[in-house]
Amino acid sequence: MNNYNHKQIENKWQKIWKESELYKTPDTIPSKKNWYALSMFPYPSGDLHIGHWFAFTPADAHARFKRLEGFNVMHPQGFDAFGLPAENAAIKNNINPKKWTFDNISNMQKQFDMMGNSYDWSRKLITCTPEYYKWNQKFFVEMYKKGLAYRKNGPVWWDPIDQTTLANEQVVDGKSERSGADVVKKLMPQWYFKITDYAEELLDMDNLEWPEKIKQMQRNWIGKSSGVTINFSIENSNEKISTFTTRIDTIYGVTFVVLAPEHPIIKTLSLSKNKYVKEYIARSQKMSEIDRTSTIREKTGVRTDVCCINPLTGEKIPVFVGDYVLASYGSGAVMGVPAHDERDFLFARKYDLPVKVVVSPDGSKNFQLSKAFTGNGIQVNSEEFNGLNNVEGKEKIAKLVEEKKFGKKTITYHLRDWLISRQRYWGTPIPMFYDENNEIIPVEEKYLPVILPEAKEFMPTGQSPLTLDEKFLYFDHPRYGKLRRETDTMDTFMDSSWYHLKFASPGILDSPFKKEKIDLWNPVDQYMGGAEHAVMHLLYARFFNKVLRDLGYLDFDEPYKRLFNQGVMLARHMKISKRNNPLNPQPLVEKYGTDSVRAYLMFLGPWDRGGDWSDSGINGIYRWLNRVWDMITVQYKEKNISQEQTKISIQTSNEITKNILSDMKNFKFNTTIASLMEYSNFLSKIKKEGSISNTNWNNSCKRLLIHLSPICPHITEEIWSILGNKKSIHLQKNPTFDDKLLEKDNLTLMVQINGKLRDQIQVEKNAPKEQIIDNAKKIKKIQQHLEGMKIIKSIYVPGRIINFVAKPE
């Protein structure tokens, strides 16, 4: 028999699978249920590195496993092809972004082939093609007509390196998530999607089988908080300052009110006539957003010339401007309660403002504070509410505020509307016209797609490069005459918000997708990808699903039924250079083969944990696959068939299958492989002895191969065909197990004294408790340890342990 030649085998089978269209998925197969296995599609950056392998090959193994379980599995792949890197490459190397993107795609697709994944490439999609982005545009127009897309002049995050605007989510620590630049706020007209309309529904994730961690992150991001909006009237004015608070129970403790520097009332009341106020506001606007939002920074502010009135007490309260108050949250103004809010406490101390305790932990009025007391307690100094628990106080005071029309209960969210427009070239053109009065006219469907024209100039200027294209910019409309086009393009998260639908319905040109096909496959049964998309892609896709539902395209509420996040593959302590790139899997594939690389990535540890990449240890996997190859391809010879070994081998086989079926289901590839290694070690011992029949041997080998096939699809397919099987191993069914066969006649029980292991004992399956305990007591070693002791209790847990609790006599 030949030696294991991974290179030849992998080439051979990849070619055969392609030619026979083994992984092409029909929409339905009678008697099979559909299963949609989706990996988050990649950005075509140029090369697939080991991180991509870590994301995609275990996902493929899981999809293959579902196939063995008897599902009709669709496992598609495509390219998230719009985005900045293409444009940056264009600027840097003077390459056409389209060419750059498509070159990368063809290169990456070759690398994808090397992985041996079971992709149905007939469903491939590339988001930068007009056939795809046309539907972005159609959806956009429909959303506009429903009031879900709107244009607003607003303060937006501006990335000075990428020269474009960013959504809230794309700003991390005051820096651009993409470029790393310090972002600044700019006032510009922008397009938004009204994701906030769906905030409440997005919070409902009870029916999602997602990691709790991701759900929690989304909940935090949406940031629901309920409280009361209460209005403070201003002395000698008809204006009111409305403030939002979650602690209406502390209303009697308000000793000042703080406005955000951007608060509109500052203008209305001409508060900046006061030169200190004017200077303060000017200074805070110059300050970078990172400095302003730094929590370590001292809270500062400036006193204005006006006072307002606490509607409940009638007290006169000074009004400040302070940059620790954010214009974009709540109502842009807060009531200052220094006794019960950390920030207000620091502010009050700095400006020597009174601190009035209204909630006290023990109910005493003269409770002394060294810092704010933010816990629950008893209302004091709160007029008619004194003596109440503040939780109750909160309810009662809120009721009073509503009755007296001082304000009303309010719910606010941290979530802001999704900023969708980008002043960049390589994206979906936003399908809108403007007439001479700057009135917005959506592009009619017959004029879609608005084709992204070829461009020559990509230098970021703050305006979309499309502005420079006169031919694109103006349109002679039969009804409206000469119209100017919108030149902004869409955020690429638009593309990934519905791509999973397109996979289910490929090749359709007259509509985004066919509903009958969508319903066959969606929602996605198993979505797999990195946790870095927890609050962006995954939230947008959920929002978009609900929008499409409300537009009548879909009937279901959520796009991804189950989600699994693989961990991050780090490459620390390693220099990445083009010549010697430790992240490039190609040399490993050359040396050990795809199957070894796949198995090694899955063997490293739990998939959701990730780890520091190192290839030490892959040789162990390679050696093992070689042993499996030799063991099965070299003829088995019966020698002395033993009933005992036959029984053990059947037990072992059943046990292994039971473990593997459960581990594979739960993405525990590492323990699956460990079980397979154990099984092959066991079989190789059997082979040396020749102690089971040929039939049993063959069945065991088949079992091993089928279990291994999702992880190592090539070697298993080759051995499978060497064994004479005509139909692909990837079209087989999982081996089964029988719980009855797992029961053993004799068990080994551990014997403990006071919880310390002292010896073990063989017992018969159905032996009575008393007899077992009695026998255990008689063991020599146990007797030795019990010398001078008295057994006060004997514990017997069937199938597990015996424990004697003993004391000195």
Added chain:
RNA sequence: GCCGAGGUGGCGGAAUGGCAGACGCAGCGGGCUUAAAACCCGCCGCCAGUAAAAUGGCGUGUGGGUUCGAAUCCCACCCUCGGUACCA
């Protein structure tokens, strides 16, 4: 600060109330070989003990607790990673 995950041999990790360290890497000893690689066999937590064994003690970040019994459950703390942060 807050939310979440985690801390186990030289390394990756296994065990989620009952044999700690499965499986593998590295290492050590031996076989095969003129030799090396490959391959095969054996050993491999720490300390004490022994000619070698036997054997005993200790041991899952730290300290306490629950339990006949804890890596696993509870409390407090320390550290690492991920997320988030003046959200009123």
